[in-house]
Amino acid sequence: MARIGIVCDSTCDLGPEWLSAHDVEMVPLKVLFGEESFLDWIDLTPEQFYAKLTASKALPKTSQPSPADFAAVYARLAEAGCSEIVSVHLTSALSGTFESATLAAADAPVPVRIVDTKLVSQAAGLVVKAAIRAREAGGDAAAIEAAARTTAEASSLFFILDTLEFLVKGGRAGKASGLAASVLNIKPVLTFTDEGTIEPFKKVKGLKKAMAEVAARVAADSASGRVRVGVLHGCAPELAEEMRAALDEAGADYELDSVGSVGAVIGTYAGPGAVGVAYHPIEL
Secondary structure, X not given: OOEEEEEEEHHHOOOHHHHHHOOEEEEOOEEEEOOEEEEXXXXXXXXXXXXXXXXXXXXXXEEOOOHHHHHHHHHHHHHOOEEEEEEEEOOOOOOOHHXXXXXXXXXXXXXXXXXXXXXXXXXXXXXXXXXXXXXXXXXXXXXXXXXXXHHHHHOEEEEEOOOOHHHHHOOOOHHHHHHOOOOOOEEEEEEEOOOOOXXXXXXXXOHHHHHHHHHHHHHHHOOOOOEEXXXXXXXXXXXXXXXXXXXHHHOXXXXXXXEEEOOHHHHHHHOOOXXXXXXXXXXX
């Protein structure tokens, strides 16, 4: 049977060790602190990034991989015997990563199918995992691509930021820019649109109430069938535990897939103290 390669970028926040163990090639984005450049998840772990972010006077910037970065990975997979490649990436509405992958695919030695998840972090990670499951089930490239697209379209991502400062200054706030908290302890709950941009979901006073709002939405969406959940946090595992407790209290019908840290690139815009939930129906 022909081998199918799966490629992702670092913003799925699954980490290089996990991805390597599941035969997935990761192309990292970069984080720039002044003149210093770091590869997401490779040169900077989430723990190292948030420590550096807290100590830095200036906000970091991010940079997408070049077409050449993707071309090198596609060529390597082709040389390793892959007959086709499925390449799964963060939302094209907020990053040029999808465009770089698309440009590289045009000249790749084997066919490459590019999937725009229109999501980030653990939500994009759930899409990558769906692609892996389809490959493990013996699916060809078309089936793997279909599984990734179906999962992406069925996935939801809701997240709570401690502050909108990083999102606004990084130019990624979109419709949420007007939510800058003018009242003490306002916690904006944000989500992703079908187009892959960020928009407000709720504006809630207090983190506990914000988590309850997210949990209530998950519970409502799981009323018609169990969902697969990934909990994400900005190096704040205690918040992830509170989010799980909120899901249980709300009566959400879910299977916990993962609890993971938000990496440096997404963390540049989310800031420390972020927490959220990504999920999709288990039976698509």
